[in-house]
Amino acid sequence: MATLATLITCIALAGAVASWVVGAVFFARTLAAIDDTQTRWLAVVAWPFATARIQGAAAEHAARVNKALVAFIACLMIAAAAWSAAANLHRFAR
Numbered sequence: 001m002a003t004l005a006t007l008i009t010c011i012a013l014a015g016a017v018a019s020w021v022v023g024a025v026f027f028a029r030t031l032a033a034i035d036d037t038q039t040r041w042l043a044v045v046a047w048p049f050a051t052a053r054i055q056g057a058a059a060e061h062a063a064r065v066n067k068a069l070v071a072f073i074a075c076l077m078i079a080a081a082a083w084s085a086a087a088n089l090h091r092f093a094r
Contacts, residue, residue: 005086012079016072023068026061033058 034040034054043050047065054062 002089005082008082009079012075016075019068019071023065026064030058030061
């Protein structure tokens with residue numbers, strides 16, 4: 001069981017890295033598609049406040065960035081839970 005929990009931790013961390021990369025790619029595409037300079041800087045500095053102002057093609061990319069952020073956070077939570085379980089199981093195995 002301890003090995004399985006460690007494997008789940010590794011898979012979740014790999015998923016977190018992958019979702020981070022996907023989010024970064026779509027964030028760059030979003031910034032490239034934004035026409036207004038003020039909105040572009042707002043997106044860089046405070047992403048959650050800029051999403052309401054983003055329109056057009058950039059809005060589609062912004063939605064994908066938000067989905068990637070949710071996936072990243074979910075993967076981190078799964079990795080933390082699996083790591084905690086693995087740590088406890090490795091300790092009891094001794």
